[in-house]
Amino acid sequence: MLALVKPEPTSLEDEAWAAFQARDRRLRDRYLMGVKTTGIYCRPGCPARMPNRGNVKFFASAEEARAEGYRACRRCKPDETGSIYKDAIARVCQAIDAAEESPRLEEMARIAGLSAYHFHRVFKAETGVTPAAYAAAVKDRRAKAALAGGASVTEAVYDAGYGASSRFYAKSRQRFGMAPARWKDRGAGEHIRVAVAPCSLGQVLVATTDRGVCAVELGEDRGRMLDWFRERFSAAEIEVDETGLQGAVAAVVAMIEHPAEAAAADLPLDVRGTAFQQRVWDALRRIPRGEVWTYGQLAEHLGYPRAARAVGAACGQNRVAVIIPCHRVVGSNGSLTGFAYGVERKEALLKREGAR
Helix, strand or coil: CCCCCCCCCCCHHHHHHHHHHCCCHHHCCCCEEEECCCCEEECCCCCCCCCCHHHEEEECCHHHHHHCCCEECCCCCCCCCCCCCHHHHHHHHHHHHHCCCCCCHHHHHHHHCCCHHHHHHHHHHHHCCCHHHHHHHHHHHHHHHHHHCCCCHHHHHHHCCCCCHHHHHHCHHHHHCCCHHHHHCCCCCCEEEEEEEEECCEEEEEEEECCEEEEEEEECCHHHHHHHHHHHCCCCEEEECCCCCHHHHHHHHHHHHCHHHHCCCCCCECCCCCHHHHHHHHHHCCCCCCCCEEHHHHHHHCCCCCCHHHHHHHHHCCCECCCCCHHHEECCCCCCCCCCCCHHHHHHHHHHCCCC
16 A cells, blocks of 8 residues: 655755644744734644635745735734743753654753743743653654655654654544554544534534544535545544434534533544643633633643643644533633634534533
């Protein structure tokens, strides 16, 4: 069987698009992308939903984007300049990227010119993750690249800088979203059943694996929703199963239409993400029906009072709408921002739940 290999970027636009797809915040000052359908321009790392490739245009400067009628995104704030620690943290990130083995915390702090304690706090505030988590993500990227290049799992483990294979396997499913061997095959072997049904908010798509519900999405056009889902899971076996998923779809629709009666619906979930994302998603499910929290309150609840942006990014990565109620989180001024399926749907869901 021939493996599909993603081509290397061949132009500046391809490089910019790759940076946005990876949500690489280290490149946030290098590229600007305008979204034709919304009239907004963003920078890499923006937690907003990724647009289709054909609906974007890249700009060399914010002035160029505004000259063509685009306005700055309120989530990634592309017009804001970095903090006083921006260059120092960038140097540390470059050192981590270049090192065969992750530098120790003391060495990272020395590169930044800060004490270890202060550096740890600054790094987390700037990037949204701890230095250890960032270094782990670098190892993961190396392992994924090695696997995609044809290396065996064992070769990828040691090439990425893991001292022992046990450390790699310990949380591989959580980080990769699937077993490493399946990542090597670009997700081949995953069987996902999907169904789309009408509801008062348009159409709702429900997808499940053999472990539980992996996606709940809202939209308008059934065909487009299925096409987009297939595109994102192109290496998996997708089965449209309206009959087999009737019970799961009915439960989700009930949560949309009558949340008070259906709030206790116990659907097994197959949600995959980083440890931080998992913590955020778990906290979202603990927000009582009828209440709304701000991103800052949610970050404080998790013990990261300065990580409101990172919390917002994790909410933006939630692929199981309604069941994991990211719609219960609002902006610091109470504005209904940050919902992938539109402010109107977010407002409708909150109103049905009795939120003020």
